[in-house]
Amino acid sequence: MNSVLAVFEPGGDAATALYIVAFSLFIVGIKQGTHPTTAKRGNLVAAGGMAVAVVTTLLLDGMGNWGLIALGLGVGTAVGVIASIRVQMTEMPQMVALYNGVGGGAVALIAWSEIRHGISLGEEIPLDELIPILFAGVVGSISFWGSNIAFAKLQDLIPTRPLAVPGQQVINAVLLIGIVAACVSIAVGNDDPSQITFVAILIAAGVLGNLVVLPIGGADMPVVISLLNAFTGLSAAAAGFALDNVALIVAGTLVGSSGTILTMEMATAMNRSVANVLFAGFGGASGGGGGGSTEERPHVSIGAQDAAIKLAYADTVVIVPGYGLAVAQAQHAIKEVADELEKRGITVNYAIHPVAGRMPGHMNVLLAEADVAYENLREMEEINPEMARTDVAVVVGANDVTNPAAKNDPDSPIAGMPIIEVSEAQQVIVIKRSLSPGFAGIDNDLFYEPNTSMLFADAKQAAADIAAEIQNL
């Protein structure tokens, strides 16, 4: 009887039953989302569950402030619709980061509102409510700010390089201890919790979210986004505990646990552990040591015409697309090159590294958008044994995922990361704007190998030129 949840009672069995329908649909939706044939339906099923949950909540007895609810729903829906129609497929990762961030932000705000409400009633807030509120506030705030940094990095608003302050780990640890201590002080004094302390906790958690994500390099960002996604789920579940809302508890927990598994699968695909991603910034100080004298190494540079000739007289060609292809929107132009080659009876396959693009699966989406047939997309494990029999491997805007140092140099920061073994192919053409290193911040030995030719150009332009040259041959 001492906070918002007491008012929730009128909802009773009917509301709970509808919430059960809603979270059942979520479970079915996620399950279907793991299979290619049912994924699209699964998403609609989950969206249907969400509709049930939202309508049920709107119909709860005693709800008021309809004008403000309409305002919030209207603005949020409009932003969501416009953003998701406008977003380019290449920008998908940062879009997910942003959506995740606002979810975390909503949780933190709800926690704040709950604690204000509790204080205004002037009674003791029971611990089984207060502790979830504190957890939701802290994790929600970390998720909000962490996601915003992830967004800013992927959108190139801030450098994707690992940015670290000296003594970073110490600062983080002190912040975390301070946050926990402040939470304990609120919990102990739960008969009269301090709102100022709570807001300070939200701010400190926000700073911590910034500091944790800033030192992480662009290559690891998908793992971070996935992890923050799981965190937001857990914080939503905590909000469910505070509000006694079964839909929030189940849906939030589902996202928390399924998101954790997804995060681990992604990290495994990159041969990194989650702890490694979080606490050891990729590249950074250790990266410089691995390369040795990097600037003056000789390489072969060619033009579009030479590349076209090499390709046109090959029997088998493997295209290795990377994030650079996505950035340059070159997927359609590359498809044209492949079409020209196939007209000449040349076998063309695409080798997809598990983390090509900026998220696992991202490259498949981009190539599907360009109408590349599903069967031509070959996974790394499948294509690597065929590399030695490949005449020409074309690396388009990919870098770290082709770096032989991952195999040959145990001191390399990416040592052990699975790579597409393009250097095994008879000839390699690398289409790239410069010799600059990729997200890992290290030099790529591939560029300096004798069978590698560099074509320095924007990927889209280069692909268009090559397609035209092949036609002229």
Next chain:
Amino acid sequence: MSLMTEITIFVLAVFVGFEVISKVPTTLHTPLMSQTNAIHGIVMLGGLIVLGFADDGLEYVIGTIAVAFGAINIVGGFMVTDRMLGMFSKKPKPKAEADGKGGGA
């Protein structure tokens, strides 16, 4: 709901989440992450409840922003996932036909 009931539900949901996700093809990692991302937009219910029962100025502001954030999370999340998955289903025409004949379900 008693605390213990809630904890029971929580623990069971943890295991359901673990079980439901095993062995996802890499291709579906991004769409699936995006879909689960949309599902945690469920926090909007919390925002609705908080705002629906709010009775002072700052709570109105906080609640409205929370609802708007939650709505962005839900609407944007599901729509973007649908767009991503649409990329896949559109393409393999011969395959889709075969599926339609064979599966039915």
